[in-house]
Structures are given as structure tokens and as C-alpha cells.
Amino acid sequence: MDIERLQQAEGPWPSGEIWIADMARVVASLGVDLADHVTLTKIAELLGMQMPAPVRRASQTGAPHSGSVPPSLRPPPPARPSAPATESAAPAQPFPDEPTPLLTPLSSGQSEPRAWAEPALALQDQQPAAHPAPYEPLLPPSSEAATLHALLSRIVFEGPVDLERLLDLVAENAFVPELPRRPVRTLRFGVQLLVDLGEGMQPFLRDEMEILERVAAIAGRHSCEVRYFTDCPLHRCGEGAGWTWKPYRPPASGAKVLVLSDFGQHGDSGGSAAYRLRRDWQAAVDLMRRNGCLPAALAPMPPDRFPAWLTSLMPVLSWDRTTTTARALIGLS
Structure with a gap:
């Protein structure tokens, strides 16, 4: 085919916004001989394809080396002298001076969807666009609010009057300075959240x-x-950027403190680092309790990975779907 011959023809045809296929289409439509490099060069210039200048290297005799210039860019050889034209010979037709009309640009959009022949491409057109999966909390969605309420509240004896306890006191002929009341949970003392931004909590x-x-x-x-921190909030924590962090200060007396951390279990904290982390957490929890605050923790790992020193400091719950409200109440008790 002429198009295949043109693509295999010698000469470095540049690529750009005008593709070599456009050049091949013009040559095929005009019926230009592929050996006519002068005509091909003019067509390329009309299409906006800039031809690179040939590289010439001087030989020993000063003449350009024939092997350094591609055949498609070499100047045409000098015309051989021919016999004088006779009356019967037809005069040579010169190349017309009129510019070749440019092709009419077509839109790249397609009026109808393309039918792919390959099975993989056809399957992609039929499948709908994938949407990201919705967010699923680590705690069970049905009991997440109740579990968090149990972790954040504290028990106070301010509920209805405990009649059973009151009758027992009267039967014992005991002095009753105030009416006994049932325990209830309240959030009025406030909540402090300690959020670990360490390497182990990045996921x-x-x-x-x-x-x-x-x-x-x-x-x-x-x-x-x-308050945000890394590893332990004792020495550095804060609510803003890291350079504004200061040593830890517990909240108001009676507040509940909820810690979100892995306590160094997802990192490589062994030896002296593990001992320092344990010592800092013991000091931080002691500071909370001396101020009348009750700490609790959510850790994204199974209970068998909780270190013994951690469970002795505060109630720790597994931050996953196995933690229900009932288990949270048992762990906090």
C-alpha cells in the first residue's frame, strides 16, 4: 500500500500536532509519487511539519559525506543533458505554482460510541465508574454512640431516690443524713481527648x-x-501545630479523659525506648488521677496485645467491631 510505503520511506519525518498519518492521507489523496522528495517536502511545509536541517560533515576532500545525509534530504542530482525536443515530444509539465488546498479539520468527537473489538476494552465501556467505598467506623455502627457515651461519662449518685436502700437504713435504725439516690451517668464534667499522631497511628x-x-x-x-501528641502527651501536646505544643496539663477536676493511641505497640519501641514510654505514661496517668480525672483508652489492636503495665494504669478497650456497649461497660467496671 502507498501509506505503508510512505511510513517505510527514508527520512526523519517529525511528529507534532500534525501526525504522519495526516501526511500519508494527503499524499494518498493527491497521488504523489513517493520518490518525488521535493513534492513531499512542499506538502510537509504546507501541513506545518518543520523539516530538520541535514547534518553535514566535511570529508577529507571537503565535500559532504554522502552517508551522513539521509537520502530523502539530499539535493536532487543535476539534470542530465537530453536531446533537443522534437515536435512530436510533449513539453514537460511544470509543478503548479498554486498552493495545495489544506484539508478541512474534522472534530475529534464521535457521533456514536465506538464498538471495541477487544473483550477487555468492551468490558470497560459497559462497567460503571467505580465509586469509593463509604466510610465504616471501627466500632459497631449500631452501638457506637452508646459505647462512646459509656467511655466519656462518669457515674454520679444523683438519680431517683433509692427506696430499697432507704428502707434498709430505716429498718437498721441508722441515721440518714441525706436521701440515698441511684447512680446515673453524666457528661457535665467535660471530656478531654488525647489523639496520638505517631507513626503507628497513621493508618x-x-x-x-x-x-x-x-x-x-x-x-x-x-x-x-x-490535645494532639506523639507517643506520650507528658512532655509535648497541644491543640494546634506541633511547634506550639507544651507539657501536658490535665483538664478540670472530674473530667473524663479518652486516649486514642497504640501506646507504641505498632512501632519498633524496644529496650530503653519501651521503658521510657512506660515511665512517661505512668507519670501522665498519675497526674490525671491526682487532679480527679478518670482516664480510659481505645487502642486499635486485640486485647492479647495490650501490655500489662497499660491495663494496670487505665481501662483499655479494643478499637474494633468486637467492642460492644456491654463489653465497654464490663471493661470500665
């Missing part, structure tokens, strides 16, 4: 941000205090 960053929104909706934004 759970979105889950931490979602927990912040849930806690703010349950306890109220005015009663929720957030």
Missing part, C-alpha cells in the same frame, strides 16, 4: 478524626477539649 488517622466528630456531637463542642 487510623481518618478514624481518629471521625471519633472527634462523634464525641463533639455527644458531649458538645463546648465541653470537649482536644
Whole structure:
């Protein structure tokens, strides 16, 4: 075919916005001989294809080396002298001076969908666009609010009068300075959230941000205090950028403290690093309790990976679908 011969012809045809296929289409439509390099060069210039200048290297005699110039860019050889034209010979037709009309540009859009022959491409057109999976919390969605309420609240004896306890006191002829009341849970003392941004908690960053929104909706934004830290908040923590962090200060007396951390279990904290982490957490929890605050923790790992020193400091719950409200109440008790 002429198109295949043109693509295999010698000469470095540049590529750009005008493709070599456009050049081949013009040559095929005009019926230009592929050996006529002068005509091909003029067609390429009309299409906007810039031809690179030939590289010439001087030989020993000063003449350009014939092997350094592609055959398609070499100047045509000098015309051989021919016999004088006779009356019967037809005069040579010169190349017309009129510019070759340019092709009419066509739109790249297709009026109808293309039918792919390959099975893989045809299957892609039939499948709908994939949408990201919706966010699923680590805690069971049906009991997440109740579980968080149990973690954030504290028990106070301010409920209805405990009649059974009151009757027992009267039967014992005991002095009753005030009416005994039933225990209830309250959030009025406030909540402090300690969010670990360490390397081990990076895969759970979105889950931490979602927990912040849930806690703010349950306890109220005015009663929720957030502090970010890495590894342990004792020496450096804060609510803003890392360079503004300061040593840890516990919240107001009676507040509940909820820690979101892996406590160094997902990192390589062994030896002196593990001992320092344990010592810092013991000091931080002791500071909380001396101020009248009750700490609890959510850790994204199974209970068998909880270190013994951690469970002796505060109640720790597994941050996954196995933690229900009933298990949370048992763990907090």
C-alpha cells in the first residue's frame, strides 16, 4: 500500500500536532509519487511539519559525506543533458505554482460510541465508574454512640431516690443524713481527648478524626477539649501545630479523659525506648488521677496485645467491631 510505503520511506519525518498519518492521507489523496522528495517536502511545509536541517560533515576532500545525509534530504542530482525536443515530444509539465488546498479539520468527537473489538476494552465501556467505598467506623455502627457515651461519662449518685436502700437504713435504725439516690451517668464534667499522631497511628488517622466528630456531637463542642501528641502527651501536646505544643496539663477536676493511641505497640519501641514510654505514661496517668480525672483508652489492636503495665494504669478497650456497649461497660467496671 502507498501509506505503508510512505511510513517505510527514508527520512526523519517529525511528529507534532500534525501526525504522519495526516501526511500519508494527503499524499494518498493527491497521488504523489513517493520518490518525488521535493513534492513531499512542499506538502510537509504546507501541513506545518518543520523539516530538520541535514547534518553535514566535511570529508577529507571537503565535500559532504554522502552517508551522513539521509537520502530523502539530499539535493536532487543535476539534470542530465537530453536531446533537443522534437515536435512530436510533449513539453514537460511544470509543478503548479498554486498552493495545495489544506484539508478541512474534522472534530475529534464521535457521533456514536465506538464498538471495541477487544473483550477487555468492551468490558470497560459497559462497567460503571467505580465509586469509593463509604466510610465504616471501627466500632459497631449500631452501638457506637452508646459505647462512646459509656467511655466519656462518669457515674454520679444523683438519680431517683433509692427506696430499697432507704428502707434498709430505716429498718437498721441508722441515721440518714441525706436521701440515698441511684447512680446515673453524666457528661457535665467535660471530656478531654488525647489523639496520638505517631507513626503507628497513621493508618487510623481518618478514624481518629471521625471519633472527634462523634464525641463533639455527644458531649458538645463546648465541653470537649482536644490535645494532639506523639507517643506520650507528658512532655509535648497541644491543640494546634506541633511547634506550639507544651507539657501536658490535665483538664478540670472530674473530667473524663479518652486516649486514642497504640501506646507504641505498632512501632519498633524496644529496650530503653519501651521503658521510657512506660515511665512517661505512668507519670501522665498519675497526674490525671491526682487532679480527679478518670482516664480510659481505645487502642486499635486485640486485647492479647495490650501490655500489662497499660491495663494496670487505665481501662483499655479494643478499637474494633468486637467492642460492644456491654463489653465497654464490663471493661470500665
